[in-house]
Every structure is written in structure tokens, then in C-alpha cells.
Amino acid sequence: MPPSDLDTELTAERNHLAASRAALRRMRDRAQALFSTGSEVAGDPYSAESLGRTLSRRVAELADDPTTPLFFGRLDITDTNYYVGRRHVTDDVGEPMVLDWRAPLSRSFYRASARDPQGVSTRRRFGFVHGELTSFEDEHLDRGEELGTGSRILTAEIERPRVGPMRDIVATIQPEQDELVRAELSDSICVQGAPGTGKTAVGLHRAAYLLYLHRERLRRSGVLVVGPNSAFLSYISAVLPALGEVEVQQATVDDLVAHAPVRATDSPVAALVKHDPRMAEVLRAALWGRLAKPTEPIMVSDGSYRWRIDPEPLRRIVDEAGREGLPYALGRERVRARVVGLLQRQSEYRTGNSPGEAWLRKMSKVAPVREFLDATWPAMTPEALVVGVLSDPSVAGDLLTEPEREALRWTKPPKTPKSAKFSAADLVLLDEASGLLERRQSFGHVVVDEAQDLSPMQARAIARRSEHGSVTLLGDLAQGTAPWAASRWQDTLAHLGKPDAAVVPLTVGFRVPAAVVALANRLLPALGVNVPEAVSLRRDGDLSMVPVAEPAGLSAATLVEVTAALEHEGSVAVIAADAAVDDLHRHLAAAGVQTATPADVDSPARVTVVPATIVKGLEYDHVIVAEPADIVAAEPRGLHRLYVVLTRAVSRLSVVHAKPLPDALEGRSFS
Numbered sequence: 001m002p003p004s005d006l007d008t009e010l011t012a013e014r015n016h017l018a019a020s021r022a023a024l025r026r027m028r029d030r031a032q033a034l035f036s037t038g039s040e041v042a043g044d045p046y047s048a049e050s051l052g053r054t055l056s057r058r059v060a061e062l063a064d065d066p067t068t069p070l071f072f073g074r075l076d077i078t079d080t081n082y083y084v085g086r087r088h089v090t091d092d093v094g095e096p097m098v099l100d101w102r103a104p105l106s107r108s109f110y111r112a113s114a115r116d117p118q119g120v121s122t123r124r125r126f127g128f129v130h131g132e133l134t135s136f137e138d139e140h141l142d143r144g145e146e147l148g149t150g151s152r153i154l155t156a157e158i159e160r161p162r163v164g165p166m167r168d169i170v171a172t173i174q175p176e177q178d179e180l181v182r183a184e185l186s187d188s189i190c191v192q193g194a195p196g197t198g199k200t201a202v203g204l205h206r207a208a209y210l211l212y213l214h215r216e217r218l219r220r221s222g223v224l225v226v227g228p229n230s231a232f233l234s235y236i237s238a239v240l241p242a243l244g245e246v247e248v249q250q251a252t253v254d255d256l257v258a259h260a261p262v263r264a265t266d267s268p269v270a271a272l273v274k275h276d277p278r279m280a281e282v283l284r285a286a287l288w289g290r291l292a293k294p295t296e297p298i299m300v301s302d303g304s305y306r307w308r309i310d311p312e313p314l315r316r317i318v319d320e321a322g323r324e325g326l327p328y329a330l331g332r333e334r335v336r337a338r339v340v341g342l343l344q345r346q347s348e349y350r351t352g353n354s355p356g357e358a359w360l361r362k363m364s365k366v367a368p369v370r371e372f373l374d375a376t377w378p379a380m381t382p383e384a385l386v387v388g389v390l391s392d393p394s395v396a397g398d399l400l401t402e403p404e405r406e407a408l409r410w411t412k413p414p415k416t417p418k419s420a421k422f423s424a425a426d427l428v429l430l431d432e433a434s435g436l437l438e439r440r441q442s443f444g445h446v447v448v449d450e451a452q453d454l455s456p457m458q459a460r461a462i463a464r465r466s467e468h469g470s471v472t473l474l475g476d477l478a479q480g481t482a483p484w485a486a487s488r489w490q491d492t493l494a495h496l497g498k499p500d501a502a503v504v505p506l507t508v509g510f511r512v513p514a515a516v517v518a519l520a521n522r523l524l525p526a527l528g529v530n531v532p533e534a535v536s537l538r539r540d541g542d543l544s545m546v547p548v549a550e551p552a553g554l555s556a557a558t559l560v561e562v563t564a565a566l567e568h569e570g571s572v573a574v575i576a577a578d579a580a581v582d583d584l585h586r587h588l589a590a591a592g593v594q595t596a597t598p599a600d601v602d603s604p605a606r607v608t609v610v611p612a613t614i615v616k617g618l619e620y621d622h623v624i625v626a627e628p629a630d631i632v633a634a635e636p637r638g639l640h641r642l643y644v645v646l647t648r649a650v651s652r653l654s655v656v657h658a659k660p661l662p663d664a665l666e667g668r669s670f671s
């Protein structure tokens with residue numbers, strides 16, 4: 001295109017952007033006006049409130065962020081231009097100015113190719129600087145032109161220095177990612193992907209996509225995103241709101257099962273047993289083992305009448321309710337209702353009248369009925385069940401070995417379930433117990449990130465929350481650091497109740513530069529998992545190994561690296577074994593370097609000191625790893641942890657070490 005035509009074209013596109021922003025403002029003003037008058041137009045307080053909620057949500061959804069482009073692409077289809085952006089924008093008569101990226105037509109923006117142009121003659125991508133439209137890039141698919149990952153705009157986006165929390169990737173979703181994002185709501189999928197292949201991004205965009213397509217249904221049932229820790233949740237928390245989705249719940253697995261405060265610590269062996277799937281059987285057996293066969297009749301005096309139910313029909317009721325597969329507490333209520341039903345029949349037969357509600361209520365609570373229930377189907381709480389098992393693990397019988405039973409045993413059982421001090425693993429057991437007792441509401445869709453670390457019992461906790469919905473499981477077996485980390489996805493999927501979910505690989509890395517990936521990949525053979533290596537899209541980036549003569553010089557060498565890193569744009573992280581973090585903070589602070597903690601994503605400090613155990617899922621422009629040998633030595637799956645740590649860098653990685661590097665990393669010089 002000649003330069004003057006280019007200018008005209010660019011001006012026309014900027015005008016469309018300005019007009020679209022103005023139209024969005026008008027849409028928001030209209031929603032705001034409706035919101036303000038909502039309470040006056042609604043007939044009653046209830047509809048005023050629910051209308052108010054809908055409208056305020058609508059106002060929030062229509063918020064415009066001037067720093068992110070409203071549209072990022074254009075499709076030319078049979079002489080019509082369709083702009084693709086973060087949300088629908090229509091003009092005053094309802095004509096579309098920008099199509100939501102999730103609309104069916106927008107799919108071609110991500111999937112059309114020279115081989116399969118899907119009716120698109122030209123695909124245009126826009127380049128932005130600080131929300132200003134500054135360039136565009138065309139692919140004439142009808143002429144066989146296709147840029148693929150050679151797109152300048154894609155490259156610029158991937159290589160952009162990172163600051164602050166995670167951003168959405170709507171403008172540059174790749175075809176293999178898009179296929180996962182747009183999978184059907186009913187499909188549960190498991191994505192195995194090397195570090196930086198966009199798993200988290202895919203999961204969040206899939207949540208946004210499903211909400212768009214099944215808005216009402218998912219609003220009712222809810223969508224849940226589960227992440228490994230709160231630092232990670234803060235890091236991803238802005239992505240969905242930026243896509244207009246403000247109602248997705250985000251939680252760690254620990255948040256999901258927080259039935260009580262954590263006030264005890266387990267030995268590693270005890271924790272392992274508690275996270276084992278056989279514990280589900282143990283709890284089930286312990287609970288249902290409380291049922292007793294009715295041996296006595298129920299006799300109720302009711303005014304001048306006396307009712308009697310013999311043990312035989314009572315046994316039938318209990319057996320039948322036991323076979324129905326209901327949660328325990330519901331089974332108990334069913335037995336109660338059937339007993340009252342028999343009393344009702346006797347009363348009807350004798351009096352010729354049907355007793356009313358009040359009578360039924362009274363009968364369901366009379367002492368003989370209560371005593372019968374307490375004897376045959378005793379009331380139970382999750383706490384009482386778990387305390388029972390941990391105080392006397394012999395109820396596990398052959399389900400556990402003798403040493404396993406002993407590992408569970410509480411040396412000092414609490415006097416009452418209320419006074420029990422639970423460990424983190426106990427909370428997972430409490431959740432299992434509450435699932436045996438009551439039905440839990442299922443989300444419509446659950447996205448689970450870093451799923452390789454789920455224990456079987458944690459997977460079951462998520463299964464209970466997705467029983468009637470679908471899941472997107474995201475993870476990397478090579479990054480499994482929990483003692484119970486999965487080595488095969490099929491196992492996790494089975495515990496999640498989705499054994500048929502497809503396992504789909506993502507292999508193209510968008511974060512870590514090729515030289516850094518090559519270093520991390522050296523660890524793979526030592527990690528005992530069968531996963532494809534990451535292939536980096538990034539040819540840029542730096543890797544430097546910084547040997548230090550003695551351990552006392554480590555902090556000083558780290559400071560030198562931090563100072564050098566601050567010369568560049570972007571975030572800087574010092575990642576070290578957890579035990580070394582405080583010292584590093586102090587050392588950097590003493591040298592006048594302001595530091596932040598990873599949960600504080602809005603901190604003005606450019607340097608974050610991150611304990612190795614919480615860096616999973618995060619990324620920083622420049623990463624300085626302090627003493628890899630200590631990171632490896634700190635935990636049983638230390639090499640897996642190091643693999644995670646080495647794959648956090650977007651542009652540059654420096655490895656500062658006084659001790660020898662772990663064998664698996666040694667080999668040749670990298671500097």
C-alpha cells in the first residue's frame with residue numbers, strides 16, 4: 001500500500017475506533033440511566049432489587065478501559081468489514097460496530113487460514129500503543145497469504161515486557177488454543193502443556209466464552225476458577241473483568257474446603273494417607289457402619305390412640321433407604337418421612353380422617369420416632385465423622401495397612417468434635433465427609449489450573465462441585481511438586497469423575513525464550529514424567545549463569561543482578577528457597593531496593609522476592625534465581641520445583657549460585 005493510502009486507511013480505522021468508543025459510552029449511559037430509575041419503574045422491592053442488580057452488572061460490563069483497545073481485528077467478508085473486539089458495540093439503531101470476540105462470526109478471526117479462508121478475503125490485525133491505534137497488518141487469505149506465528153503484532157505482544165497482573169490474550173489467541181477455548185460446554189477437557197504454552201490464558205478465555213454462549217444457565221449455576229494459591233489468584237484476577245465477566249468465582253482448593261481453621265500440622269506420612277483416595281472409602285464405611293438394624297417396635301401415644309410399628313417394616317424402611325444411594329443425612333430424613341407415613345396410614349385407617357401438616361410435623365419429632373432414628377440411623381456431622389475416624393482408625397479395617405492406620409491416629413483425641421484441631425489435610429476429609437452427608441450444589445463449569453498437584457481427595461472435592469457441570473483441567477505433569485502429584489492425567493480425571501475427558505497437548509511456548517527453555521528442558525529426563533518438551537516461539541531473551549565464589553557472596557551477587565535488571569523495562573523477580581527469602585528482602589532493602597511480595601500485584605516496587613513454593617503460574621520479565629541447589633534440597637520433589645522456577649522468565653534469566661548446580665542441569669557452559 002502506498003504511504004498516503006496507508007495514512008488514509010489508518011485515519012479511517014482510528015475514526016471507527018473513536019466512533020465505537022463513543023457508541024460504547026452511550027450504551028453505558030443508557031444502562032446507567034436505567035439503573036438510576038430502576039427502583040422507580042420496578043413494581044415491588046424484590047423486582048427493584050433484582051433489576052438493580054442486573055443493571056449494575058450491565059453497567060460494570062460496559063465499562064471501557066481506555067488503555068486496552070476496543071477492537072483488535074477486522075474481517076472482510078463479501079465486502080463487509082466486521083471489527084472484532086472485546087465486546088459487542090452497537091450504534092444507536094442497533095447496527096454492530098464491534099463484534100464480541102466470542103460471537104460465531106468472530107471465530108474466523110482465529111481460525112481462518114489460507115487453506116480454509118471461511119469466506120474471509122482479508123484478515124486485519126491492529127497494533128496499539130497505549131490504547132492508540134498505530135498500525136495494522138493484513139493477510140489476504142483469498143490470495144493465499146498467511147502470517148501464522150510470523151505476525152509482527154503477535155510477536156510484539158508476546159515479547160512485550162511484563163508489568164503487573166496477567167492480561168487477556170483475545171487479540172492473539174492461536175488456532176490450537178482457540179479450539180480449546182470454544183469447546184462445547186458439555187465437554188470436559190484436560191490440557192497438558194509445557195510452561196508458558198498459555199494454559200491459564202486458555203482456561204480463563206474458555207470461562208469467558210462459555211459465559212457468553214450460555215449466559216443464563218451459567219449465571220444460575222456459576223463458574224468457578226480454581227488456582228494453586230492466593231498470589232496466583234491475584235495475578236489472574238483482572239483477566240475476566242477485562243473481558244466483561246465480573247461474576248466468576250475464584251478460589252484455591254484450600255478455600256473450597258475451608259470448613260474450619262487450620263490449627264494442626266500433619267507428619268508427611270499422615271498427610272499422604274489423608275490425601276489417598278482410600279480415605280473416601282474409609283469415611284464411607286465409617287459412616288454407613290453406624291446404621292443399626294431396628295429391633296424394637298415404635299410405639300407412639302397420640303391422644304387417646306396408640307400407634308405401633310413393628311421391627312420388620314422398620315427394617316424394610318431402613319434397608320430400602322440405604323439402597324437408594326442418597327447422601328446419609330437425606331437418607332435419615334427419608335426414613336423419618338416413611339415412618340411418619342406409616343403412622344399417618346394407621347391414623348387415617350382408625351379415624352377416617354387425613355391428619356394435617358401440624359400433626360405430621362409433630363409425629364416427625366415425637367420422642368419414640370427420634371429415639372428410633374438415633375438408634376438406627378444416628379445424626380452425624382462431618383466433624384464427628386472425621387474425629388471418629390482419626391481417634392480410632394481401626395474402623396478403616398483392611399482398607400489401610402496397620403502403619404497407615406497408626407499414622408492417622410490422633411495421640412490426644414479431642415473431648416468433643418467442636419474442640420478438635422484440624423490440619424489442612426483434615427479439611428479435605430471434612431469436605432469428603434460433608435459430601436457423604438449432604439448434596440452439594442454443582443457449578444456449571446469449573447476451570448482448575450495447576451491441576452497436576454491435586455491429590456485424589458482434592459480432586460474429589462472438585463468433583464463434588466462439578467458433578468453436573470463440565471471441567472477444564474489445566475496443568476503440566478512436569479511441574480508437579482505436591483507429594484501426591486499426578487504422573488498420569490487419567491488418574492486425576494478418574495478422581496474428578498470425568499474419566500472420558502480428552503487430554504489435549506499445547507506445545508508452543510509464548511513466555512520463556514528458547515535459550516531458557518533449553519536449560520529447563522535439561523531437567524525433564526530426571527522428572528519421571530512423559531510429557532512433550534516445550535518449543536519456544538521466542539528467539540530473543542538472555543540466559544546467564546553467575547557463579548559466586550562462596551555462599552557469603554550470594555546476596556551481593558544477587559543485588560548486582562537486580563541492579564542490572566532494573567536497567568531494563570519490565571518486572572523483576574528474585575526467586576529463592578523459601579527459607580532464604582527474608583534475608584534477601586533485608587539485603588535488598590538495605591541497599592535501597594524497594595521490594596514487594598507476590599500477592600501485592602499493584603505494588604509500585606518493580607522487584608518482587610518470591611519464595612520458590614509459590615511461584616507456580618506466575619511470570620516476570622527478568623528472573624534471578626538464587627541458589628538452585630537450595631531450592632532442590634528444600635523438598636522431596638525439589639527438581640520439579642526448580643523446573644517451575646526456571647520457567648518463569650519472559651525475557652531474561654540469571655542463575656546465581658555459590659553451590660554446584662544440580663547434576664541434571666550441569667553439562668555445558670551457558671554464559
Ligand SMILES: Nc1ncnc2c1ncn2[C@@H]1O[C@H](COP(=O)(O)OP(=O)(O)OP(=O)(O)O)[C@@H](O)[C@H]1O
Binds near residue numbers: 157
Ligand atoms: N496466544 C497468545 N498470544 C499472546 N500471548 C500469549 C498467548 N498465549 C499465551 N500467551 C502469554 O504467554 C504467557 C504464558 O501464558 P500462561 O501463563 O497462560 O501459560 P501456562 O501454560 O499457564 O504456564 P505455566 O505452566 O507456567 O503456568 C502469558 O503471558 C500469556 O499472556
